[in-house]
Amino acid sequence: MLITHTINTPKPVTPSGALVLLILRVLQSSSLHGYAIAQRIHILSNEVLAVEEGLLYPTLQKMLVKGWVTAEWGISETNRKVRCYCITPDGRRHLETELSDYDRVTQGIQEVLRTA
Amino acid sequence: MGEFFRRIQYLLNRRRLDRELENDMEFHREMAAREGRNNFGNTLRMREQAREAWGWTWLDRLGQDLRYTARTLARSPGFTVTAVLVLAIGIGVNVAAFSLFNMVALQPLPVRDPNSLVRLERRSPQDYTSEMPYLSAIFYRDHAKSLSAVMAVLGVPPMQVDDDIQPTSTSFVTPNYFIELGTSAANGRLFDPTREDSPTAPPVAVISYALWQHRFAGDPSILGRTIRLNKKPATIIGITPYAFASLGGQRPDIWLPIAQQPYFIGGSNVLNDPSNSSVRMWGRLAPGVTKQMAAGELLTLTNELRHQHPKDIWDNEFIDIHPGGHLQVMQAEMYQVAALIAMLTLLILAVACANLGGLLLARAVTREREIGIRVAVGAGRFRIFRQLCTESLVLASLGALTGMALSYVVLRVALVRFDSPGWLSPVPDWRVILFAMGMAVIAAIFFGFAPALHIARQRQRKTIVRQILIGLQIAASCVLLIVSSLLVRATQHVLFTNPGFAYQQLVSIDPQLGRYGYTPASAQAYLSQMQDRLRALPEVKSVALVKLPPLGHSVSRMDTEIAGRPVAIYPNWVEPGFFQTMSIPILLGRTFYPGEKRVVIVSESLARKQWPGQNPIGQLLGDGPNQDTVIGVAGDARVNAMSDDDAVEQYWPAQLDDMPDMVLMLRATGEPSGLPPMAKSISERLDPRLFPEIRQMKLLYRDNVQQQVEQIAATVSMIGLIAILVAAVGILGLVSFSVSQRMKEIAIRMALGAKKFDVLTAVLRQFLWPVAIGMIAGAGVAAAASKVLRRILFGVSNLDPASYAAALVVLVAIIALAGLLPARRALRLDLAKTLHNE
Numbered sequence: 017m018l019i020t021h022t023i024n025t026p027k028p029v030t031p032s033g034a035l036v037l038l039i040l041r042v043l044q045s046s047s048l049h050g051y052a053i054a055q056r057i058h059i060l061s062n063e064v065l066a067v068e069e070g071l072l073y074p075t076l077q078k079m080l081v082k083g084w085v086t087a088e089w090g091i092s093e094t095n096r097k098v099r100c101y102c103i104t105p106d107g108r109r110h111l112e113t114e115l116s117d118y119d120r121v122t123q124g125i126q127e128v129l130r131t132a
Numbered sequence: 133m134g135e136f137f138r139r140i141q142y143l144l145n146r147r148r149l150d151r152e153l154e155n156d157m158e159f160h161r162e163m164a165a166r167e168g169r170n171n172f173g174n175t176l177r178m179r180e181q182a183r184e185a186w187g188w189t190w191l192d193r194l195g196q197d198l199r200y201t202a203r204t205l206a207r208s209p210g211f212t213v214t215a216v217l218v219l220a221i222g223i224g225v226n227v228a229a230f231s232l233f234n235m236v237a238l239q240p241l242p243v244r245d246p247n248s249l250v251r252l253e254r255r256s257p258q259d260y261t262s263e264m265p266y267l268s269a270i271f272y273r274d275h276a277k278s279l280s281a282v283m284a285v286l287g288v289p290p291m292q293v294d295d296d297i298q299p300t301s302t303s304f305v306t307p308n309y310f311i312e313l314g315t316s317a318a319n320g321r322l323f324d325p326t327r328e329d330s331p332t333a334p335p336v337a338v339i340s341y342a343l344w345q346h347r348f349a350g351d352p353s354i355l356g357r358t359i360r361l362n363k364k365p366a367t368i369i370g371i372t373p374y375a376f377a378s379l380g381g382q383r384p385d386i387w388l389p390i391a392q393q394p395y396f397i398g399g400s401n402v403l404n405d406p407s408n409s410s411v412r413m414w415g416r417l418a419p420g421v422t423k424q425m426a427a428g429e430l431l432t433l434t435n436e437l438r439h440q441h442p443k444d445i446w447d448n449e450f451i452d453i454h455p456g457g458h459l460q461v462m463q464a465e466m467y468q469v470a471a472l473i474a475m476l477t478l479l480i481l482a483v484a485c486a487n488l489g490g491l492l493l494a495r496a497v498t499r500e501r502e503i504g505i506r507v508a509v510g511a512g513r514f515r516i517f518r519q520l521c522t523e524s525l526v527l528a529s530l531g532a533l534t535g536m537a538l539s540y541v542v543l544r545v546a547l548v549r550f551d552s553p554g555w556l557s558p559v560p561d562w563r564v565i566l567f568a569m570g571m572a573v574i575a576a577i578f579f580g581f582a583p584a585l586h587i588a589r590q591r592q593r594k595t596i597v598r599q600i601l602i603g604l605q606i607a608a609s610c611v612l613l614i615v616s617s618l619l620v621r622a623t624q625h626v627l628f629t630n631p632g633f634a635y636q637q638l639v640s641i642d643p644q645l646g647r648y649g650y651t652p653a654s655a656q657a658y659l660s661q662m663q664d665r666l667r668a669l670p671e672v673k674s675v676a677l678v679k680l681p682p683l684g685h686s687v688s689r690m691d692t693e694i695a696g697r698p699v700a701i702y703p704n705w706v707e708p709g710f711f712q713t714m715s716i717p718i719l720l721g722r723t724f725y726p727g728e729k730r731v732v733i734v735s736e737s738l739a740r741k742q743w744p745g746q747n748p749i750g751q752l753l754g755d756g757p758n759q760d761t762v763i764g765v766a767g768d769a770r771v772n773a774m775s776d777d778d779a780v781e782q783y784w785p786a787q788l789d790d791m792p793d794m795v796l797m798l799r800a801t802g803e804p805s806g807l808p809p810m811a812k813s814i815s816e817r818l819d820p821r822l823f824p825e826i827r828q829m830k831l832l833y834r835d836n837v838q839q840q841v842e843q844i845a846a847t848v849s850m851i852g853l854i855a856i857l858v859a860a861v862g863i864l865g866l867v868s869f870s871v872s873q874r875m876k877e878i879a880i881r882m883a884l885g886a887k888k889f890d891v892l893t894a895v896l897r898q899f900l901w902p903v904a905i906g907m908i909a910g911a912g913v914a915a916a917a918s919k920v921l922r923r924i925l926f927g928v929s930n931l932d933p934a935s936y937a938a939a940l941v942v943l944v945a946i947i948a949l950a951g952l953l954p955a956r957r958a959l960r961l962d963l964a965k966t967l968h969n970e
Contacts, residue, residue, distance in 0.1 A: 050156050051163040069160055070178050073153065077185035081138050087152070094166075098159045099152055 047102030219531025222484025228539035244314025246457030320370030399649030487862035524580025610910025616852035632769030646792035721764030738780035868954030
């Protein structure tokens with residue numbers, strides 16, 4: 017697995033299970049290209065999470081096929097033609113169910129950790 | 133569903149989308165590089181992983197496999213052609229058999245709404261007849277709400293058109309017949325229920341397209357012309373279309389309205405006689421009505437009919453409903469025949485598959501290097517296995533395609549030869565194509581799976597699988613050869629022995645008195661006059677009366693059980709002189725006295741089965757109050773079941789009531805061919821209204837029995853021969869392969885002084901056991917399975933040792949030839965050269 021090491025900081029974690037959830041969340045506010053998605057997740061997670069390319073693009077392809085996101089041509093900050101991904105109504109719905117599931121699971125785990 | 137369509141879109145646009153994906157990753161790498169990260173992974177591999185999300189990777193792999201297969205097969209054209217041909221034979225025979233079954237029993241007739249057509253027959257637990265009284269048919273038509281229409285067909289002996297010598301086939305039908313089938317005339321008009329439903333309407337006839345073309349030279353002015361049918365004038369009103377699909381495959385050349393039957397057959401009372409089962413009945417289920425619903429209603433109606441005619445309805449009689457919208461209405465016995473044929477053709481496929489499996493294994497040894505290299509560069513066992521399976525499937529598909537083409541050609545020729553209905557087409561329909569595809573997959577599994585498994589595990593040098601395959605081939609061809617040899621014996625038997633009575637000099641005269649309204653008394657008078665006049669001819673040796681003559685239009689059969697085993701008894705009603713005229717010996721007791729009642733004569737086999745080791749004379753036969761005393765035992769004579777050696781006969785003295793149904797049998801003193809014209813003129817002088825059917829047994833026997841059995845034997849022998857040839861080619865290939873593999877060993881042995889015989893044994897020994905075991909297994913299977921053949925073997929035992937011996941000798945000879953020819957090569961080795969080469 018490709019894991020990005022950053023010196024002097026704890027090893028970043030690959031959010032494999034929740035990647036779909038995270039991508040949908042960052043796309044909720046604006047459409048982004050692939051690199052920006054990875055960057056946004058990395059920054060928003062206080063550089064705890066690192067999304068590798070080897071996982072990001074297959075996941076994005078899967079989401080395209082599922083119809084949760086669509087791709088449109090846009091121009092990058094470096095003035096390059098690049099595909100931008102934006103969330104679809106289907107994707108928003110999926111995000112909501114995922115979020116509520118996620119909340120329930122984390123609550124459950126917290127309960128166990130606290131009381132056991 | 134949306135996801136599915138998106139996937140399809142990804143498939144269609146995958147070039148463009150792949151470029152876009154590449155662009156995404158390129159961009160990502162550029163951005164990462166700006167930030168000083170250069171450890172972007174392998175783009176190509178990542179792109180492949182990303183593409184997997186589209187779900188079409190398997191298609192790419194399949195494409196790769198197919199391209200590789202095409203290259204491999206093209207590189208060895210000899211092998212490819214052999215394999216495809218072997219498969220084409222194996223699959224083609226099956227496809228042809230299935231196509232035939234499909235045409236006969238599965239394809240709907242090209243008529244209006246064929247699915248609602250049903251055939252209706254009388255049945256009870258004890259009795260069955262394919263025909264029913266016209267009055268009953270009318271009763272069902274008028275009262276059954278579950279049937280939207282009822283059609284009746286009355287078959288009659290061929291009629292004389294004008295002054296033709298050859299009579300023309302004729303049927304009477306209800307006037308709704310053509311309308312119900314949605315047929316329109318090729319010329320003129322067909323029957324109209326409002327015009328042709330009355331006995332007093334002007335007599336009309338519809339003729340077939342073939343009769344119009346051949347007898348009337350396609351003359352369009354034939355419409356409205358009057359022809360004479362058995363001397364009765366009738367007007368031709370129309371011509372059926374060329375590709376006319378009739379019910380039950382009956383194709384008479386002349387169609388007449390059933391209401392006018394009394395006009396054409398003077399004095400006939402058939403239509404008003406509730407005891408005369410004479411019409412075939414068809415119906416159309418009303419919309420929304422199922423077979424079960426109709427059967428329920430018809431049962432109620434049958435019970436009502438019993439009130440009206442208590443004597444003429446059997447106990448527990450019901451109407452049997454079969455789908456009628458096919459060329460042949462299938463009965464249980466026909467499915468048995470179909471299953472038998474399927475078994476034989478599947479054996480051919482088994483031979484072909486086992487054969488090809490052996491070839492593939494042999495080829496695998498030469499492909500060792502190629503497969504070794506592929507494994508070395510990282511191909512997994514599964515990938516190799518998949519590649520080999522793809523190869524098998526490609527071969528099987530090519531074989532199936534060629535097989536379909538073969539079957540099409542064969543069927544085309546056969547359909548023309550056997551004068552089949554014009555609408556039948558040998559072009560494969562979706563059922564045949566599906567069947568061929570299924571056969572290809574089954575064949576690929578049979579011939580390809582085991583070798584592929586074996587090769588993928590790189591164990592191709594093991595011989596055990598190859599030996600099993602040889603054993604299978606031998607066993608399957610052995611079964612086929614034995615069956616064909618049994619049938620050939622049956623043919624010989626038919627050609628050179630009597631069916632229990634000497635038929636060569638017999639002539640039957642069927643005056644059909646019942647159809648012309650004769651009463652028992654007048655029929656008796658007519659028959660006795662007829663007999664006297666015939667006896668007066670010097671060419672006639674003897675005359676007798678019988679109700680069910682050999683090769684007649686109807687056969688009666690009683691299925692019972694004697695000592696727990698099913699027995700088919702063929703009853704008949706005869707006059708005392710019958711046995712002498714037919715040359716059936718009376719072995720015990722005596723024949724009937726004139727006018728005798730409550731007595732019965734049984735055949736030798738029936739007596740042996742019923743009273744083993746006892747004297748049958750004086751025993752009582754039958755149940756309840758209707759018991760008859762046995763007064764004689766006659767020799768076995770298959771009068772009504774020529775092909776069935778297990779059939780037994782039982783004869784009653786014909787009574788006065790039987791007279792209108794009796795048939796005259798004549799025995800000629802010499803050559804019988806002069807008798808029919810004399811009998812015809814005598815009959816014409818006695819009653820000019822009658823048109824008796826006069827038939828020479830010798831010709832009838834040749835046309836109906838010999839030709840049939842010859843055709844069956846020829847077909848099966850051909851199948852058996854194909855199987856053994858395919859097997860021989862396979863063995864030839866395997867032996868020559870094993871010789872070429874062991875060249876060095878053989879050369880060393882010979883250099884060290886081995887004798888020629890020892891070398892041969894060394895080469896052939898590995899084939900000895902499989903061949904022996906295969907032959908024993910094949911003979912065993914044939915012995916067990918050929919029981920079902922007994923009914924068509926004309927008295928040849930299904931365990932007939934001569935047939936088995938002949939089949940095994942042929943098999944051994946062909947195998948020995950196939951083995952020795954290539955093995956001889958080992959003996960002619962140039963020792964120095966071979967050893968030098970190695």
